[in-house]
Amino acid sequence: MTTATRKLREKEELRQLILQSAKKLFVEKGIENTTIRNIADATDYSVGTVYVYFKDKNAILHDLHTIGFSELGGYFLEISPVDDPLERLKQMGRIYLKFAVENPDMYDLMFNIKEPLKHLAEKENDGCEAWDEGIGTFNILKSTVKDCIDKGYFSGHEEEPLSFMIWGVVHGMCTLEIRKRTKGLKFNRPETILTDGYKEFLKMLDKV
Amino acid sequence: MTTATRKLREKEELRQLILQSAKKLFVEKGIENTTIRNIADATDYSVGTVYVYFKDKNAILHDLHTIGFSELGGYFLEISPVDDPLERLKQMGRIYLKFAVENPDMYDLMFNIKEPLKHLAEKENDGCEAWDEGIGTFNILKSTVKDCIDKGYFSGHEEEPLSFMIWGVVHGMCTLEIRKRTKGLKFNRPETILTDGYKEFLKMLDKV
DNA sequence: ATAAAAAATGAACGTTGTTCAAAAAAAATT
DNA sequence: AATTTTTTTTGAACAACGTTCATTTTTTAT
Missing domain, CATH: 1.10.10.60 (Homeodomain-like)
Known part of the structure; x- marks a missing residue:
């Protein structure tokens, strides 16, 4: 054989x-x-x-999108296993941002381009396949947020929508950048607007 | 004549x-x-x-993108001219979200699709034309944030990056929704994840 | 009624994703 | 070693796309 x-x-x-x-x-x-x-x-x-x-171009895009998630996983290994979950959360965001800036096309494929998900929908068993890669990554975020809540942070907040909102902050800034919505604007410090924006979010986290 | x-x-x-x-x-x-x-x-x-x-398809997309901004302006008229700038800021976000949910294709054209900006870049006088529509909308946000800072909110924060971050929050959640990244996930309450997420952000604002 | 100008047309071009009968190469069988 | 069967590879061909432009039709001016 x-x-x-x-x-x-x-x-x-x-x-x-x-x-x-x-x-x-x-x-x-x-x-x-x-x-x-x-x-x-x-x-x-x-x-x-x-x-x-x-099968078609979407299949290639989907496989590459999966490779992208594996690469993002590699980036997340950088997170130091520090005790304070809020500190880990802050690091996660920073690394997420770093990944997006260093791999804009991969990021776009993973989180913006529709084709990879179309490929998922096409092999529909029961109408709609689950987006495993997205679920996995979101669960990492969600469990970190849960750790924060358990340690007394984010009092009055709900785990899941809070996690989604935090995802939205970093994703929003990344996507504005990648889709050229920051270039057309006239920021005072255009080259650091992403990290500066994230710093503002960190300030908020410290107050919460 | x-x-x-x-x-x-x-x-x-x-x-x-x-x-x-x-x-x-x-x-x-x-x-x-x-x-x-x-x-x-x-x-x-x-x-x-x-x-x-x-001239070409991009020209149509650009003109429609401009129409979209004018429609968004119409939505913003709903904002009640209440004295507290933080209250106005909160309303802005809510209306921005509402516009995106009610006009997903227009929103996509305005803030995600590259073609409208390509059309701008093509008629380059000096290399890169300014994105007037985006600048205008961002300025409304920025001046509201400035009003907040002037009234004592957001102490320790910087106007411009803070505004960009706030834009990122709502844009991020809208874009995850529009680009089908919420559908593939399994939220507890998928139909309200956008407004629920925004509520979490409002809670944060109240603590800042 | 005629000439000049403006507006509208649709066939044709190059490029895209995709298919599939045919050819080439490799493996299995005698 | 020769032949048959199976697998792999090919590239011409198709429909649909954005785009162009010589030609025709319509409108305006004379």
């Missing part, structure tokens, strides 16, 4: 080659400027081959 | 017809599912005519 296992490995390797070529092109020239033909060229295979390994 | 002025009016009328047809199609079937041919059909004119009145 040595040929069968080898074939399986080769299939997986080509799959990864296509994925990594696509990712490289995305970062180099933007997602919307990358075509299937570009990806095929970059892998030295034909368009038809790409479609053997991926 | 009666014919010349009538022609001018007729040109403007057709221009508006195209814009309104486009807007209707956007709302009905989504922006990315609306083609120039759709718009031409809806106006009972040909594709070529559309291109007489608009």
Whole structure:
């Protein structure tokens, strides 16, 4: 059975080659400027081959979006396991911001672009598949917020909507930046508006 | 000169017809599912005519994005001119949220879709045109925040980054919703997560 | 009634995602 | 070693997209 296992490995390797070529092109020239033909060229295979390994473009985008979440997970490893949960929460936000700034295209794919989720909806078993990657990441945030509440922070607040709101703060600022809504504005310090904005949020957290 | 002025009016009328047809199609079937041919059909004119009145698709998207800002301005008229600036700030956020929920496609066009700003960049005089609509709206927010600071709220905070952060909160939650990142998650009360999240932010404001 | 100007047209172009019969390569069988 | 079967790869072809522009139609001026 040595040929069968080898074939399986080769299939997986080509799959990864296509994925990594696509990712490289995305970062180099933007997602919307990358075509299937570009990806095929970059892998030295034909368009038809790409479609053997991926159902359609959305499938590629979904797989790359999943890779993005795994990379975000890598960033989160930086969080020092300090005792104070509020301190961990603050670090989470900072790292989330850092990831978005350093990987704007990946961030966009993970949290803004609709295609990856369309691919989920298409393989509908019961109408709508769950967004596992998003759920997982949100649960990390939510459990940190819960730790805060348990330690006496955020009195009078509710865990889930508070977590969503906190997600909204960082996501909102990241997305305004990535979707060029900060560039068109005339900030006093445009190059640091993201971290400056986040600092204001941290000040609020200290008062709560 | 009666014919010349009538022609001018007729040109403007057709221009508006195209814009309104486009807007209707956007709302009905989504922006990315609306083609120039759709718009031409809806106006009972040909594709070529559309291109007489608009340089390209981005020009249409930009004009519609501007209309969106004017509609948002209409929503803001609801804000009661109450003395307490913090109360006005809270209302602003609520209305911003309401606008986004009631006009998701328009909101997306105004704050997420890149094409309207691409159109701005294309008529570059000096490299990059200013995003007047965004600047105007942000200034309203910023001056309300300034009023708050002047009345003793937000001590220790800086006007501009604080305003950006507040924008981020509401924009972030709206965009997670519009870009289907809340649907994939399993919230306890999915239908009210936006307003619930905003309520958490209001609680924070009351402590600051 | 005729000439000049303006407005509207739709066929055609290049590019996109996608498909699929045919060709090429690899594996299995005799 | 030769042949058959299976797997893999291919790229021409399709429909739909944004866009252009020579031509036609309509309107205005003479």
